[in-house]
Each structure stands twice: as structure tokens, then as C-alpha cells.
Amino acid sequence: MNAGIEAAGFFGLLDWEELTGLNRFWLDMISIPIFSAVAGLITNWTGVIMLFAPVRFTGFYVPGLKTIFPFLPRKVQILPTFAPGGILGFQGFIPARAEKMASLMVDNAVAKIGTAKDFFDQMDPRKISAQVAHVALPNVRSMVDTIMITEHPQLWADMPPRAREAIYARVESELPAITDRAFDFIGANIDQLLDVKLMVVGYLRRRPELLKDVIYGLGAPELRFMTRIGVIGFPFGVVLALWLSLLHYSTPHGDTPAVIELPGWLYTILHLLPSWAWVVLGAAMIGVVVNIIAIKVVFEPASPKPRYRYPWRVAKFAKRQHQAAADLGHAIGYQIVTLDVVTEQLLDGPSGDKTRAVIAHFLKVEIDRVLGPLRSVTRLAVGPRQFDAIQATAGVNLAAEMKPWLADDVDFSQTTAASVDRLATEKLRELPPEEFVEMLYTAIEQDAWLLYAHGGALGVLVGVAHLLIFGV
Numbered sequence: 001m002n003a004g005i006e007a008a009g010f011f012g013l014l015d016w017e018e019l020t021g022l023n024r025f026w027l028d029m030i031s032i033p034i035f036s037a038v039a040g041l042i043t044n045w046t047g048v049i050m051l052f053a054p055v056r057f058t059g060f061y062v063p064g065l066k067t068i069f070p071f072l073p074r075k076v077q078i079l080p081t082f083a084p085g086g087i088l089g090f091q092g093f094i095p096a097r098a099e100k101m102a103s104l105m106v107d108n109a110v111a112k113i114g115t116a117k118d119f120f121d122q123m124d125p126r127k128i129s130a131q132v133a134h135v136a137l138p139n140v141r142s143m144v145d146t147i148m149i150t151e152h153p154q155l156w157a158d159m160p161p162r163a164r165e166a167i168y169a170r171v172e173s174e175l176p177a178i179t180d181r182a183f184d185f186i187g188a189n190i191d192q193l194l195d196v197k198l199m200v201v202g203y204l205r206r207r208p209e210l211l212k213d214v215i216y217g218l219g220a221p222e223l224r225f226m227t228r229i230g231v232i233g234f235p236f237g238v239v240l241a242l243w244l245s246l247l248h249y250s251t252p253h254g255d256t257p258a259v260i261e262l263p264g265w266l267y268t269i270l271h272l273l274p275s276w277a278w279v280v281l282g283a284a285m286i287g288v289v290v291n292i293i294a295i296k297v298v299f300e301p302a303s304p305k306p307r308y309r310y311p312w313r314v315a316k317f318a319k320r321q322h323q324a325a326a327d328l329g330h331a332i333g334y335q336i337v338t339l340d341v342v343t344e345q346l347l348d349g350p351s352g353d354k355t356r357a358v359i360a361h362f363l364k365v366e367i368d369r370v371l372g373p374l375r376s377v378t379r380l381a382v383g384p385r386q387f388d389a390i391q392a393t394a395g396v397n398l399a400a401e402m403k404p405w406l407a408d409d410v411d412f413s414q415t416t417a418a419s420v421d422r423l424a425t426e427k428l429r430e431l432p433p434e435e436f437v438e439m440l441y442t443a444i445e446q447d448a449w450l451l452y453a454h455g456g457a458l459g460v461l462v463g464v465a466h467l468l469i470f471g472v
Helices: 016-020 024-052 065-071 098-113 116-123 125-151 153-158 161-188 196-205 208-249 264-270 275-299 321-336 339-348 352-371 374-382 384-408 410-430 433-445 448-470
Strands: 058-061 087-090
Touching: 016 024, 024 208, 024 275, 024 448, 098 196, 098 208, 098 321, 098 410, 098 433, 116 125, 116 161, 116 339, 116 410, 125 153, 125 161, 125 410, 161 352, 196 208, 196 321, 196 339, 208 275, 208 321, 208 433, 275 433, 275 448, 321 410, 321 433, 339 352, 339 410, 433 448
Parallel strands: none
Antiparallel strands: 058 087
């Protein structure tokens, strides 16, 4: 690159030294640190955005992409930039890895809070039982009517009103005891009926927006810090400016000898790359280093270390464990392990048939008792198979009715959520700092190399922009 271009920007259209009255040293010392600080801020700001947005894949069709996709490296294929059919676009790293991120959250947080029984006990099975009995009581008559009319309408139509009233009254009086026995049994066997990991992973996988909100809420102050710390690009820019000045003033310019005389071997080593290449390479390195420092300050070390090893002594996220545990505990109690989520998993999950069988069993026993002396007559009237079908249908009907009964009572749901919130918060606060920090770190660490690559790429763009504006 000749001296004319080296002294000017905008492809030689502007001579900044003549325009400002400053020599090359001061031009670089002022402009490069400012550009580096701006680059650091933009790099970290966009990097945090890339972690979470967009929640759903957004892209467009690219002709030929479907053909070349199989030949791309595996490391590239798994990026959240491709969709089937030759679609190129982007999805936030965390929503794109929703199932994996949810699994990591369960392993590093939910599983350490307690088992399915711990959560269920915190919700208080007896309170749930009492709630089911309370909200089911006004529906007993219609439920009995539905069962009997569905399974054997003629028998129910022919039954005397006093006999019907006796059955209604018996079921109503025994309903709390029925539900108590059923939920005692469910509580004692909850670990076989409810898989917490499967429940949480499935729930969050179907709701990437919720997963994004939970993870962002867990580390919001640290993520904002990661953006602000981008300004440390400024001191790195000073170092780069001094390096470029050394290169500039150790080089003869036309008839002007070098200001700084270097031994021949040292001169050769320092000038292996042209000045413009040092600008681009230095800007890329600043973009990567700023990202690395931001992540290190937030997550390392989890326990205090001497300042000669870590100038900041302890990770920012570890310092905030008490409050962050409360934030995550609240999210678990009110958004993830909620009564309606647990109820849905119990009744409609992989073990839902077992739960329904439990309810059916207890109702079958109770129907036998309720019918009492009429049992043999009823069995003869409707037939053994039909009689057993009535009993089984009762369990299925009650199981189907339970979900809306529980979910519709907002106050009761909030009470159980508060209990789970307290349990989760206490357990998370008791975790060793290393394990607590790991919860958020694993979510970001998975794609940290992409953040570094992103920082390097933006650094290159900023370096090129500086070259175009100020020259070399």
C-alpha cells in the first residue's frame, strides 16, 4: 500500500492529517479505541440477542441450498440457520435447542430440588383431594346421571326417585373419603406415575417462548452486564493503536527515514503483515477477546479466588445466587411445575392410564358399597360386563373432570404454586455455588464458540470500516 493511500481514508478521498491538523499517531490513538469500544458494545449486544431471538425460526428459500446442504460440515449443519427444504434463516440459540436446554435445566436445577414425591407433597395431596371433593360435590348428581344414562339408561329411568336420592346422598357423603384414599395412594406411588424430567422437558419443548423467558429472567442482570462490558474494547483499542504506531513509525516513508530504528530481524518479524491486515486482524481479536472476558467475568470463578488469578475474585452470577434462586424458584412454581401441568401429566402423560386406573379402582370399590343390597340386583339387570363398565367409566369420567376443576380455581392454583416456589427457592439457595452457576452457564456454553465467531466477524467489519474512513 503506498504512502498516499496510507495517509487517507475513503479510498484516498480524505486526508485526515491535513483536515484535523493531527499526526497519524493521534488519529489512531483517538479513532481506534473509540471504534473498538463501539465494536465491543455492538458485538456483545447482538451476541446476547442471538441467544434468545427470534424464538421461532425465520428465514427464506435459497435456490440450491437443499442440494449443497448434505455436503456442509456437520458443525455447520447443526447451526440454527437452516430449515428443511433449502430455507436459510435464523433462530435464537436457546429456543433452537429447546429440548436440550430444557433437559439441562432439569438436570442442573429441577432434579436437584427434589423428586416427583417432593413436589407432590409440597402441593399437599390432602389439600388437592379436599379441593377435588369440594369442586366435585355440586357435580355429583350430574356425574352419576351421566354414568348411568350412558351405560344403562333404562335401568336408571326405571329406578325409583327414592333409590336415586339414596345413591346421590351416599356418593356425596363419601366423596371426601374416596378422594382422600385415592390421592393417598397416588402420593405414595407418585414416582411411578410422574416423571418430572419428562414432564418439564416436554412442557418447555412445546413452549420455547417460556424457556427463553425463564433463562433470560434467571440471568437478566448478568446478560445486561455482558452487553455493557463491551466498552473494554477501548483499552484494547489503545494497545492496537500503539502497535500500529510502532509499525508506522518504524517504516520509512518515501525519502523520510523511519522515526523508530529497529534491528533488521525485528523489523522483518513485525512487518510480516501489512498495516491494513493488522487493523483487520486486531479488530477481530478484540471482538473475540471482549466476548471471552464477558463470559468469564459472569461465570468464573464460582467461589472466591485470589485477585492475582481473577481480578474480579468471584463470578457475578455466583454473587447473585440468593436473588437468582428466588427468581428461578418463582418461575418453577408459577410457570413450570404448576398444578395444572402436574395434573395434565398425571392424567394424560405416559402413565396417565395408571392414574386413571387408580381413580377407577377406588370408585369401583365405592360403587359396590353405595349400591349395597341393590348390587346383585343391578348386576343381574345390566349383566356383569355392563356393570363393571359402569364402574370403570366412573373412574374415567372423574379423571377427565378433575383437570378443569383444579385449573379453574385460581386461588387454589396460586396457593400450590407458592408452596412449590418456596421449596424450589430454598433448595436452589442451598446448592453449592459451582452447581448453581452451572445452570445458566451450560445454556450459554453450548454455543459459546458461535458467540466468539460472531465477535470476530463483527470485529473484521469494524476494522474494514475504520480502514475505509481513516485509511491506514
